[in-house]
Amino acid sequence: MRDFPAPTAATWSYAETFVPEDDVLAAARARAEEVGATAIGSGVGAALRFVAAALDARAVVEVGTGAGVSGLWLLRGMHADGVLTTVDIEAEHQRLARESFAEAGFRTQRVRTISGAALDVLPRLTDGHYDLVFCDAEKAEYSSYLDEALRLLRPGGVVAFDNALWHDRVADPAQRDEQTVAIRDLGRAVLDHDDLMPVMLPLGDGLLVAKKL
Ligand SMILES: C[S@@+](CC[C@H](N)C(=O)[O-])C[C@H]1O[C@@H](n2cnc3c(N)ncnc32)[C@H](O)[C@@H]1O
Numbered sequence: 001m002r003d004f005p006a007p008t009a010a011t012w013s014y015a016e017t018f019v020p021e022d023d024v025l026a027a028a029r030a031r032a033e034e035v036g037a038t039a040i041g042s043g044v045g046a047a048l049r050f051v052a053a054a055l056d057a058r059a060v061v062e063v064g065t066g067a068g069v070s071g072l073w074l075l076r077g078m079h080a081d082g083v084l085t086t087v088d089i090e091a092e093h094q095r096l097a098r099e100s101f102a103e104a105g106f107r108t109q110r111v112r113t114i115s116g117a118a119l120d121v122l123p124r125l126t127d128g129h130y131d132l133v134f135c136d137a138e139k140a141e142y143s144s145y146l147d148e149a150l151r152l153l154r155p156g157g158v159v160a161f162d163n164a165l166w167h168d169r170v171a172d173p174a175q176r177d178e179q180t181v182a183i184r185d186l187g188r189a190v191l192d193h194d195d196l197m198p199v200m201l202p203l204g205d206g207l208l209v210a211k212k213l
Contacts, residue, residue: 017043024100028097028100031099037067039066040069043204044162047160047207059082059083060083060132060134063087063122063133066093068101069100084111084112087137088137119141119148125148127152132153135162146159156212160208164208187200193210
């Protein structure tokens with residue numbers, strides 16, 4: 001392994017905010033803070049927008065709507081007629097997200113919000129139909145989200161997991177709490193899967209991305 005110095009706080013902040021947020025994203029972030037639905041940062045957001053645009057994504061699943069910050073980034077990268085299907089267990093979070101999407105000017109037909117527990121809702125979605133699945137809900141369920149994503153994605157589609165470095169805990173073997181262990185297990189499952197091409201992006205709290213071959 002090549003020995004790089006860890007980035008300084010200034011370098012990290014420069015990279016995180018390289019693509020800035022606009023007022024619509026800032027308003028969505030404020031709504032997220034009101035209800036404690038921790039939103040992705042602009043580094044992860046820009047990466048998601050990029051992946052959605054590179055795929056020219058027409059069908060995206062998001063697990064963990066929150067107040068719509070990540071949804072806004074995804075919609076901005078997707079094909080102009082693409083539909084975001086977004087799942088959250090909290091109906092109130094989805095109400096705030098719909099406000100965010102409306103404020104950004106997205107037609108209501110572009111977003112399908114489904115209220116419910118991810119592992120109840122995902123099995124009802126269509127096999128092989130989706131270009132991108134973004135997971136940001138219950139960390140202990142990440143390996144199950146991976147199983148669902150592999151079924152939902154078309155060949156060539158991409159799955160992405162936020163918090164893949166989980167507050168610097170995943171890389172520290174002394175940390176054995178349930179969420180850290182679950183995210184570590186997810187990383188191993190992605191690496192070991194013959195049909196996935198992974199990359200770990202150290203943006204925000206870590207974004208694990210993998211293409212289904
Ligand atoms: C970190 S927030 C999502 C933030 C959002 N992705 C963003 O960046 O704007 C996690 C969300 O997952 C939802 N959630 C937690 N457990 C869930 C579950 N089992 N099924 C579906 N949603 C869940 C929470 O209600 C919360 O809104």
